[in-house]
Amino acid sequence: MIIDCHGHYTTAPAAHSGWREAQEAAFTAGRPAPPYPGISDGDLRASVEDSQLRLMRERGVDLTVFSPRASAMGHHFGDEPVSAAWTRACNDLVARVVSLYPGHFAGVCQLPQSAGVPIARSVVELRRCVEELGFVGCNLNPDPSGGHWTSPPLTDRSWYPLYEAMVELDVPAMVHVSAVTNPSFHATGSHYLNADTTAFMQLLQADLFRDLPGLRFVIPHGGGAVPYHWGRFRGLTDMLGRPPLAEAVMPNVFFDTCVYHQPGIDLLFGVVDVDNILFGSEMVGAVRGIDPRTGHHFDDTRRYVDALGLSPADRHKVYEANARRVYPRLDTALLRRETAAA
């Protein structure tokens, strides 16, 4: 089977994003937010049937690890209660989609982060999503300020309360930033990629995984700039007197395949061990168009991976086994899938 580790609910019903706008306006005006609107199962079905599910069918993807729209997490906006309420609404909506299509989606939650608020305050929502909603992982924003990078590095002990809960629950985090308010950056064009590179370098510099050997991170968008500069990172590891990447970082860090052309995917698989690569497409997501050079969607990453001509064993790793190893709670999700199919 084929598992896509990186899908966002970018097509949520307009009532959902409309409520966010109302919530933001209310916060700005100092009023309480309006009640969250009723969204029917029909609305939810309509929001995925002809987009996410159709594309999955067309591309032969069986299961998508599905999380709220990353750019809309908006951790920079408002305050802790605003972020918490929006996060619960987003996660609940993903949970409903998963329950409608248990064979096709597994849930990953966003966290109710806010710049300056201790990450320990996000643990309650992580537990709720994993233990009550059956989610298999979370998205962790290393820069809830929205492009101002005011939080300590991911290796700082202030993040450990979340990590300890992740290890206990046996769920990984995808390191994923959200929208930017800093005009230097474009969310999907530079901020996302910068965050991936930044996170990897932070992990290279410290002993986080010695402290927490059970912690696992997925760095999306093919690892940002890292595989392209793999020699630079190997050289810096050496210069900084750090243990080799293969020992100190790569047992715990995984890249997805959200790289939207064949040469990029070729390079990724050429330099990164196949055990560290999870199939992902980020669809329906950052780049929605069709590449005039190929006639196919830029984000139809399965085509690039298929074109590698991997051995059956490696293919199985990239498309399924690595995802099940990194997200062990997928086993339960897959059991639901079988039950649904029976």
Add this chain to the structure above:
Amino acid sequence: MIIDCHGHYTTAPAAHSGWREAQEAAFTAGRPAPPYPGISDGDLRASVEDSQLRLMRERGVDLTVFSPRASAMGHHFGDEPVSAAWTRACNDLVARVVSLYPGHFAGVCQLPQSAGVPIARSVVELRRCVEELGFVGCNLNPDPSGGHWTSPPLTDRSWYPLYEAMVELDVPAMVHVSAVTNPSFHATGSHYLNADTTAFMQLLQADLFRDLPGLRFVIPHGGGAVPYHWGRFRGLTDMLGRPPLAEAVMPNVFFDTCVYHQPGIDLLFGVVDVDNILFGSEMVGAVRGIDPRTGHHFDDTRRYVDALGLSPADRHKVYEANARRVYPRLDTALLRRETAAA
């Protein structure tokens, strides 16, 4: 001949960096800086003979486009006079090295930037370096705050006074950040690469080169994450309704070859037109070690380029002709070289 477009004076005499420390301490203490120390020609020769010049000889590099140490530009520190004095000292030292070895170096200046100070105030130093010291280009820091990204995008009109002077003087800028004070980032491991990616995306989003068709930028470190994600950038260009990269960006933007492994160089040449690639090594620089997999220095990028098996015409472009086109004032520098050799 072989021109390396990206070399920094990272081995400057200790008295030079010692003065910077004294200048910083004086500023912090509210005292005037001590006088700049005497540095002899012998000190300067000793600082490059067994490092930069030896490595150039060993690697068959004829001429290095040589600028002050990037991480030491330190635009974030102090105030405008501090940055201006340090910048003049750095540029003067590079000019002395160039005059000692006119056949081997061509000067590129750092600019006396400070966060919040209008870039127009840097034009005097640019003119001095180009018109009086014979420099061929400048390094432009898109983030003089040192990792807090408080400046407007490079496409903002506030940068235009510098650009107009660059066009008039017919010199390009390498977009190059400096040290970071933001603990999220590692200078050479993430900040440099992020800045490259950020700058490219800014250029993609706006019409800077329509306003200033004679403006040229070199984006170092192989273009950051850009070539690896070339499909993403092509797709975003389309999604944002921007003109094709080949029309609106690439006539004015060039990448160097500071990518420290063969697969990265292969990808760079696979996706970026050879007319847009300038040979560079960033040596003696970010990564000084030897790759145990090859037995050669990570930053010996000539080996990777040679291994591509380019046609003689393409080889000539990458090693010489593109650099002379982007830095037309190199012609004068090369004339000096011939005079020196005669």
